[in-house]
Amino acid sequence: EEQLEESGGGLVKPGGSLRLSCAASGFIFISYSVNWVRLVPGKGLEWVAFISPNSDHIYYADSVKGRFTVSRDNAKKSLYLQMNSLRAEDTAVYYCARHSRDEGMDVWGQGTTVTVSS
Amino acid sequence: DIVMTQSPLSLSVTPGEPASISCRSSQSLLHTNGYNYLDWYVQRPGQSPQLLISLASNRASGVPDRFSGGGSGTDFTLKISRVEAGDVGIYYCMQALHTLPTFGPGTRVDI
Numbered sequence: 001e002e003q004l005e006e007s008g009g010g011l012v013k014p015g016g017s018l019r020l021s022c023a024a025s026g027f028i029f030i031s032y033s034v035n036w037v038r039l040v041p042g043k044g045l046e047w048v049a050f051i052s053p054n055s056d057h058i059y060y061a062d063s064v065k066g067r068f069t070v071s072r073d074n075a076k077k078s079l080y081l082q083m084n085s086l087r088a089e090d091t092a093v094y095y096c097a098r099h100s101r102d103e104g105m106d107v108w109g110q111g112t113t114v115t116v117s118s
Numbered sequence: 119d120i121v122m123t124q125s126p127l128s129l130s131v132t133p134g135e136p137a138s139i140s141c142r143s144s145q146s147l148l149h150t151n152g153y154n155y156l157d158w159y160v161q162r163p164g165q166s167p168q169l170l171i172s173l174a175s176n177r178a179s180g181v182p183d184r185f186s187g188g189g190s191g192t193d194f195t196l197k198i199s200r201v202e203a204g205d206v207g208i209y210y211c212m213q214a215l216h217t218l219p220t221f222g223p224g225t226r227v228d229i
Contacts, residue, residue: 044224104157104172
C-alpha cells in the first residue's frame with residue numbers, strides 16, 4: 001500500500017523551531033515530487049512547499065519563504081520541513097502529499113499538528 | 119498569484135439528490151497542451167484530504183462515478199449525481215497550472 005506518514009509536530013513558542021518528517025512506503029519515492037500542505041484552523045487548506053524528485057526544483061508559499069526549508073533524503077525515502085521563526089499563524093495540521101502534475105496530489109499522510117503558542 | 123473562489127461556501131444536500139459546486143480562477147488554467155490544470159479534493163471529517171478529480175475531469179483511482187468534473191479556462195464545476203451520507207465534508211478546488219498551487223476557500227457539504 002502506498003503510504004506517507006508525518007511526524008514531528010508539537011507545541012512550540014513563537015519564534016521557535018520545529019522539524020517535521022514524512023516517511024514514504026509502498027512506492028518508488030525517488031520518482032515523485034512531494035508537497036507540504038497545511039490545514040489552517042478556520043481557514044482551509046494552504047499549500048506550503050514543493051520539492052522535485054532530485055531536489056532541483058523547490059518552491060515555497062510567500063507566507064513561509066525565508067523561514068521554512070523543505071528537503072528530502074531519497075535513500076531514506078523521507079521528506080522534511082524545517083520550520084524556523086514560527087508564528088501563531090503557522091498553527092495548523094501539516095500534511096505531506098505525493099505530487100504528479102497530471103494526476104494531482106494522490107497520496108496524503110495522516111497529518112501532524114503544529115501549535116505555536118506562548 | 120492565482121486566486122480561486124468557490125460557490126456556494128456551504129451546501130446542505132438531501133441523500134439521493136444531486137449537488138453541484140462551482141469554482142472560478144482569476145486566470146485561465148488551460149495549458150497549451152489542451153488540459154485544464156484544476157484538481158478537486160475532499161476532506162471528510164477526521165480524515166486527510168483525498169484527491170477526487172485531476173485535470174478538471176479525470177476521476178482519481180477508486181472515486182465513484184457519481185463524481186464528475188467539468189469546465190475549462192476559468193470556470194469549473196464538481197457534480198455529485200446522487201449524494202450519499204458519506205459525501206459529507208469540505209470540498210476544495212485547486213489550481214495546478216502555475217508553480218505555486220492555490221486552493222479555493224472550500225465548500226462545506228452536509229446532509
